[in-house]
Amino acid sequence: MSSSKSTHLLNSSKTDRIILLVNKVLLGLVVVVVTVPLLYVLLGSFLQPQILATKGLSFNPDHWTVDGYIRIFQDGTIMRGFFNSVLYASGFTFVAISFTVLAGYALSVDDLVGKKFFVIFFLVAMFFNGGMIPTYLVVRSLGLLNTPWAIILPGAVGVWNLILARTYFKAIPIELKEAARIDGASDLMIFWKIVLPLAKPIIFVLALFAFIGQWNAYFQAMIYLDDRSLYPLQLVLREILIQNEVQPGMIADQLARAEMQKIAEMIKYSSIVVASLPLLIMYPFFQKYFEKGVMVGSLK
């Protein structure tokens, strides 16, 4: 990439340079458009509600408050949702990864008897599905409604991920396995001691995507869970942000209706921050893995 740098500079015509400049300006604009709404929410969450309602954003420190956050912590609904989400996302990730990696490895073995059948079995599941209602009925008849399992089990095996894992395992040189076998290692040993350590990158990438996907999901929880104490964070947020139902514990004080309205607005801003910040802070550390994951995916 950088080798062509010098020639680009030498040969670029005037129009080329203008285009490059316009390009930079446009990208700068894109960055602004992406950041402004996020910063607005962040600032809004620290502003006294009456200020935000009347004056909009203010950088005057006298107008700042952490009241929104205090109210969220006092009520506990969001915190419980947070805890449930950690549980569901970790459980889902664990189940999804172990099922996917084990099956992906088995399918990567070249002489596996019945491989064709298994591959077709999974591929069909990728293109056809029963749809929302029949799937709901299955979950219901298994007695999973209102249990964390309804979130953790369905959808744990993504066929696309299975293909990714299989492709990755296929790239591991067969000689490694054969050498180990000659040394007397069993299949299990080979998998555990040789294959798994080599597969760490793909496992990590799949796990990240599974965790983030489940952390941000609300729909399964909405249809499978009635019990409010089981609600994941996103469902709690849905009540606050979309259905305008701020929990009573967040507005305990006796206030005028208009006042309550403003505080409710502030709580919305704070809860957006509480829900989004953990992932937004963590993701830059994982960014290179996402890129790696995409590379693995495009290998095919």
Added chain:
Amino acid sequence: MKRNRMAYIKKNWVLYLFLAPALLSVFIFNYIPMYGVLIAFQNFSVTKGIWGSDWVGLAHFTSFLTSPNFLQIFLNTIKLSSYELLIGFPVPVILALMLHQIRRSGIKKNIQLVIYAPYFISTVVIAGMLFLFLSPAGPINGLLGLFMNRPVSFMSEPDYFRTIFITSGIWQGAGFASIVYVAALSNSDPQLHDAATIDGASLLQRIWHIDLQVLKPVMAVLFILAIGGIMGVGFEKAYLLQTDRNLPASEIIDTYVYKRGLLAGDWSFGAAVGLFNTVIGLVLLATANQVVKKLKGETLY
């Protein structure tokens, strides 16, 4: 021959053990629901089960297709997703081409860091932000107030629904979607650019004839996938962004299935509408695959 197979399975039983959880789970959560699609042709009652319920043939399909709101729901689905595809699909490609021109990798990394970020925000939060920003007292109306004297109530106007849906989708996803194309571009051959430059090709010509050609195969595959998903696009967000008043534009097949099938407990009708949706999606996928195959020789399957 059979003996050999049994011997193989016996010797490699561990592999089959590895397969078992995934097979079982796909069987339960993907295959049994496929069989459950049969209830679309019945008046399904939970107490009687699939074998005990009465068969009604295509009655639910006919009642959906002839219902007065069918055309609106169907067109809403098609419009929403095809606009999203036509407007949203090129944006990540353009973004990647633009990013590729940034030679300083530090700056490029930082831009990427920022534009990927919205992808990590949940649909619920995105919808919540839209309600906050677009409310009559919200900041967008505050800005518009400088030019107009009456606030627009965006979320209750059917006319604005598609624009809001698609624009916010691009805001959230385009940056992250560009990652694939950026990766593909980084594999392109710099010597081609050098050669073209020596031959006097301008920057735009090189982007058109070299960079874009590198992206074509990736674009083809992603386009086919996107068309296959056209009937299921954005259901979760559409549901969150629905208000009583924007329903004329926001009711799509999937939200309708959810309301009729699950909320109202009309299982069979919901399953029939869902099946209708799936079949159209599959037909679209197959057609797109055929068309692209004819055009370019790139296929998904």
